[in-house]
Amino acid sequence: MQVSPAxxxxxxIGLGVMGKSMAGHILSAGYRLNVFNxxxxxxxxxxxxxxxxHDSVGELARNSxxxxxxxxxxxxxEELYLAADGIVAGCRSGSFLxxxxxxxxxxxxxxxxxxxxxSAHSLDAPVSGxxxxxxxxxxxxxxxxxEEDLQAVLPVLRTMGSNITLQGGPGAGQHTKLCNQIAIASxxxxxxxxxxxxxxAGLSLDLVLQAMGAGAAQSSALNNLGPRIxxxxxxxxxxxxxFIKDMNIAIEEASDMGLDPRGLKLAKQLYEExxxxxxxxxxxxxxxFKLFARELSRS
Amino acid sequence: MQVSPAxxxxxxIGLGVMGKSMAGHILSAGYRLNVFNxxxxxxxxxxxxxxxxHDSVGELARNSxxxxxxxxxxxxxEELYLAADGIVAGCRSGSFLxxxxxxxxxxxxxxxxxxxxxSAHSLDAPVSGxxxxxxxxxxxxxxxxxEEDLQAVLPVLRTMGSNITLQGGPGAGQHTKLCNQIAIASxxxxxxxxxxxxxxAGLSLDLVLQAMGAGAAQSSALNNLGPRIxxxxxxxxxxxxxFIKDMNIAIEEASDMGLDPRGLKLAKQLYEExxxxxxxxxxxxxxxFKLFARELSRS
Numbered sequence: 001m002q003v004s005p006a007x008x009x010x011x012x013i014g015l016g017v018m019g020k021s022m023a024g025h026i027l028s029a030g031y032r033l034n035v036f037n038x039x040x041x042x043x044x045x046x047x048x049x050x051x052x053x054h055d056s057v058g059e060l061a062r063n064s065x066x067x068x069x070x071x072x073x074x075x076x077x078e079e080l081y082l083a084a085d086g087i088v089a090g091c092r093s094g095s096f097l098x099x100x101x102x103x104x105x106x107x108x109x110x111x112x113x114x115x116x117x118x119s120a121h122s123l124d125a126p127v128s129g130x131x132x133x134x135x136x137x138x139x140x141x142x143x144x145x146x147e148e149d150l151q152a153v154l155p156v157l158r159t160m161g162s163n164i165t166l167q168g169g170p171g172a173g174q175h176t177k178l179c180n181q182i183a184i185a186s187x188x189x190x191x192x193x194x195x196x197x198x199x200x201a202g203l204s205l206d207l208v209l210q211a212m213g214a215g216a217a218q219s220s221a222l223n224n225l226g227p228r229i230x231x232x233x234x235x236x237x238x239x240x241x242x243f244i245k246d247m248n249i250a251i252e253e254a255s256d257m258g259l260d261p262r263g264l265k266l267a268k269q270l271y272e273e274x275x276x277x278x279x280x281x282x283x284x285x286x287x288x289f290k291l292f293a294r295e296l297s298r299s
Numbered sequence: 300m301q302v303s304p305a306x307x308x309x310x311x312i313g314l315g316v317m318g319k320s321m322a323g324h325i326l327s328a329g330y331r332l333n334v335f336n337x338x339x340x341x342x343x344x345x346x347x348x349x350x351x352x353h354d355s356v357g358e359l360a361r362n363s364x365x366x367x368x369x370x371x372x373x374x375x376x377e378e379l380y381l382a383a384d385g386i387v388a389g390c391r392s393g394s395f396l397x398x399x400x401x402x403x404x405x406x407x408x409x410x411x412x413x414x415x416x417x418s419a420h421s422l423d424a425p426v427s428g429x430x431x432x433x434x435x436x437x438x439x440x441x442x443x444x445x446e447e448d449l450q451a452v453l454p455v456l457r458t459m460g461s462n463i464t465l466q467g468g469p470g471a472g473q474h475t476k477l478c479n480q481i482a483i484a485s486x487x488x489x490x491x492x493x494x495x496x497x498x499x500a501g502l503s504l505d506l507v508l509q510a511m512g513a514g515a516a517q518s519s520a521l522n523n524l525g526p527r528i529x530x531x532x533x534x535x536x537x538x539x540x541x542f543i544k545d546m547n548i549a550i551e552e553a554s555d556m557g558l559d560p561r562g563l564k565l566a567k568q569l570y571e572e573x574x575x576x577x578x579x580x581x582x583x584x585x586x587x588f589k590l591f592a593r594e595l596s597r598s
Contacts, residue, residue, distance in 0.1 A: 105500075127514070128510070128511070128513075128514025128515045128516060129513075129514045129515055130515050133514065133515070139514070140510050140511070140513035140514030142510045162513070163509070163510065163513030163514070165506050165509055165510045166506075167502055167503070167506050167507065167510065168501070168502060168503070172500075172502060175496075175497070175500040175502055176497070176502060176506070176507050176510050176511075178496065179493040179494070179496050179497045179500075179502070179507050179511060179516075180493070180510065180511050180514060180515070180516040181516075182489060182492050182493040182496055183489040183490055183492070183493035183511055183516040183518075183521065184489065184515055184516050185489060186485040186486060186488040186489030186492065186562065187482075187485060187486045187489045187516070187518060189485040189561070189562035190481060190482040190483065190484060190485030190486045190489075190562055190563075191482055193481050193482070193485065193558075193560045193561075193562050193563055194478040194479070194481040194482035195478070196558060196560075197474075197477065197478050197481055197549070197552075197553055197556070197558060197560065198474070198475070198478045200553075200556045200557070200558055201404075201471075201474040201478075201552075201556065202467070203466055203467060203471060203474055203475060203478070204466070204467070207464050207465075207466050207475070208466065208475050208478050210462070210464055211427070211439050211441045211462065211464045211466065211475050211479065212427070212439070212475075212478060212479050212482055214427075214428075214439035214461070214462030215426070215427025215428045215432065215438070215439030215462070215479060215519070216427045216428055216429050216432070216479070216483055216519050216520065216523070216537075217427060217478075217479040217480075217482040217483050217486070217519065218518065218519040219482075219486060219517065219518035219519065219520075220514070220515050220516065220517040220518065221515065221518075222482065224515070238515075250496070253496075253500075254496055254499075257496070257499045257500065258499070258595075259492075259495060259496060259499055259594070259595070260594065261492045261495075261496065262488075262492075262565060262569070263485060263488035263489055263492050263562070263565060263566075264489075264492055266561060266562060266565055267562075270561070295558070295559065296557075296558070
């Protein structure tokens with residue numbers, strides 16, 4: 001059996017840059033939508049479009065067949081799901097709980113166990129594709145959990161993502177997302193170093209992006225964030241502070257497995273330098289270029 | 300005026316993985332082709348198809364309207380062009396000399412000056428896109444030199460590349476290619492670290508590549524080299540030893556400009572570790588994964 005707008009109410013928690021677009025797609029697909037967010041005003045637009053506001057996480061869970069969350073940090077996820085008045089305590093028997101936050105694989109497994117004891121189904125389903133992917137409903141969704149649970153909620157995930165892959169059991173979605181962040185971390189260093197070199201060498205950054213984008217240096221980061229860097233647009237599609245959180249989790253997990261990801265550690269160090277600048281944490285990840293540009297102006 | 304198969308003879312020096320494909324496209328477009336290569340046997344296939352072998356660089360230059368080179372190292376480029384019996388000494392007045400090797404910007408400027416004194420036109424025009432880009436005639440060609448010289452030789456460059464950009468005066472093509480290599484260097488670290496994490500976490504590398512390729516971690520490296528890594532195919536599209544050469548030039552140039560490219564330096568260090576393994580230098584750049592896999596098996 002699959003969820004459908006006719007018989008399933010969706011609850012959505014976390015209306016940040018990504019979540020707001022994602023919840024909007026669910027509403028557009030005809031689902032009844034319950035919403036909750038720490039900052040209530042971020043729900044206004046969705047409520048105007050017909051979403052129903054709930055004053056607590058527990059209340060939202062009690063009134064939803066599927067609960068979707070995308071928030072900031074693992075501690076937020078843990079509290080949302082596992083607190084006494086949280087999602088697991090409040091959820092309906094047989095309901096589906098989908099955490100789309102990038103979080104710890106071990107936490108995903110704990111939530112899965114807790115949900116099972118309440119006869120609910122849990123999936124970890126973090127996403128990649130940034131603000132543009134979320135806006136266009138073309139996210140890559142990396143799922144950990146049971147195959148039949150994924151099949152059941154696929155219609156609602158399809159409103160948000162164009163590439164949905166079951167990566168394995170509980171936690172495997174999170175592990176895959178960490179792989180994704182590891183790949184991006186060093187790619188961002190390369191992109192920003194390349195553009196700072198180009199600037200220092202007196203090249204046209206536009207022409208350099210064009211040439212790199214047509215060859216082996218092409219990347220999603222180059223295509224999507226390169227032009228923002230050139231325009232001086234450092235607004236967050238994805239926040240520096242959230243990226244640092246992801247890198248911290250990945251480094252811990254990698255270390256636990258006996259790996260020494262030197263590129264990832266360097267990226268974390270550089271992003272932490274950026275985060276120590278005034279306003280640095282609130283930039284988008286392309287803000288790394290500012291760190292390199294600052295070094296440029298010093299030399 | 301532009302070169303055309305009717306009135307221009309092309310000379311091609313350097314028939315490695317890339318050069319052989321590129322020279323083949325020129326021949327296919329109907330140009331008469333002179334060839335020279337350090338290892339003569341690599342010219343056999345082209346000679347069978349109608350190319351004319353020359354026993355020396357000088358002789359090839361004396362018999363060509365356009366001379367194209369793509370060899371290994373800056374010292375090879377310097378000798379080819381500036382030796383007493385080299386290309387500049389032998390070239391026809393009004394001829395075009397195009398170096399497509401990734402080499403030093405300062406050497407490109409010296410060749411440009413030397414060519415000018417012989418009334419010849421020189422362009423630096425390194426390429427990106429790897430063995431597949433060369434095979435398909437879809438390279439990104441990054442050109443430094445005079446606009447009118449590029450216009451003159453555009454028909455022959457178009458047989459090899461689909462994206463041809465004039466980046467500035469002599470040396471600007473090389474600077475742009477170094478930007479390209481800087482971006483790739485850290486991207487390769489990210490890709491190999493991500494796949495080694497995936498392997499250690501017990502994920503399906505196929506599914507992880509699929510998920511990453513659909514999101515913000517997508518890159519040309521992931522698309523083209525990821526599948527080769529999964530197949531255990533470490534054959535060179537682009538040699539580790541040539542990549543180290545490029546990174547060395549980029550680090551020197553960046554340092555001269557007062558930059559400290561930490562990602563690039565880490566990449567060079569990792570690739571040098573790989574090069575110290577038996578056969579490591581002769582792998583393709585995706586061989587970096589073997590270094591990470593080796594660390595995996597140790598831990």
